[in-house]
Amino acid sequence: MAYVSLPHEAGGFAALGDGTRRAIFEMVAERARSVGELAGDLPVSRPAVSQHLKVLKEAGLVRDRAAGARRIYELDHDGVGALRSYLDQFWNQALAGFKAAAERQEEHP
Amino acid sequence: MAYVSLPHEAGGFAALGDGTRRAIFEMVAERARSVGELAGDLPVSRPAVSQHLKVLKEAGLVRDRAAGARRIYELDHDGVGALRSYLDQFWNQALAGFKAAAERQEEHP
DNA sequence: CATACACGTAAGCTTAGACTTACCGTAAGT
DNA sequence: ACTTACGGTAAGTCTAAGCTTACGTGTATG
Secondary structure: OOOOOOHHHHHHHHHHHOHHHHHHHHHHHHOOEEHHHHHHOOOOOHHHHHHHHHHHHHOOOEEEEEEOOEEEEEEOHHHHHHHHHHHHHHHHHHHHHHHHHHHHHHHOO | OOOOOOHHHHHHHHHHHOHHHHHHHHHHHHOOEEHHHHHHOOOOOHHHHHHHHHHHHHOOOEEEEEEOOEEEEEEOHHHHHHHHHHHHHHHHHHHHHHHHHHHHHHHOO
16 A cells, blocks of 8 residues: 655645745735745745745745736645645545444444 | 744644655544554654654644553544644635636626 | 846755664553 | 563754855846
């Protein structure tokens, strides 16, 4: 049996594992922002924000579009959805296990 | 505005960010297992598994119960649910943004 | 065009964390 | 009680990754 996670989830969880990246993710989710705007509201340098955005982008959590000299980053639903369904998989699995246990309990009280 | 994530989510995403830990998480989700059983099916040592389980436990993703000399680890729904609702927050936020944009588009075609 | 602006990337430093071996406590079996 | 099995913790190593400064590239603006 192969206990290998798909690359998308891998990058997604790893991306949101870092606090600074989670902050960037939340800021971008609230509304689309430029790199400089993000860096201005964060305690790290602008290049650091660029590097974090690269990770988030490769994880499918954000998208970027060019707007003149600057790049606007916005939330990408695909990555969020992927993580969501990954968790749902275990959520439902857990509920099924619970239900089965409850039914066994009902048969043998 | 404070862009601070709650500690539960922080640990949760960081925990699932590591591949070995995600594998352990998935194995435990499938069915409850002992530490040695987990280590037997993984390419790392038993102490490494213990350390990973500690992280997963502190993140609220797994629970352990004593069974004689061994400890059985099983999935903890609380942590999974927390991560799920965290993601749902941005999922719905994104949908709302989409809907608003679509309505603006409808008014000014 | 020339200057300034916005951003990505390279190079280097430094800390976090994933892993190992070694050790210790606890529970079961003989 | 002795021994064996199970698993958590300590100590130490090594790589990954987050951060900084410095530099290069493309775009707007005078």
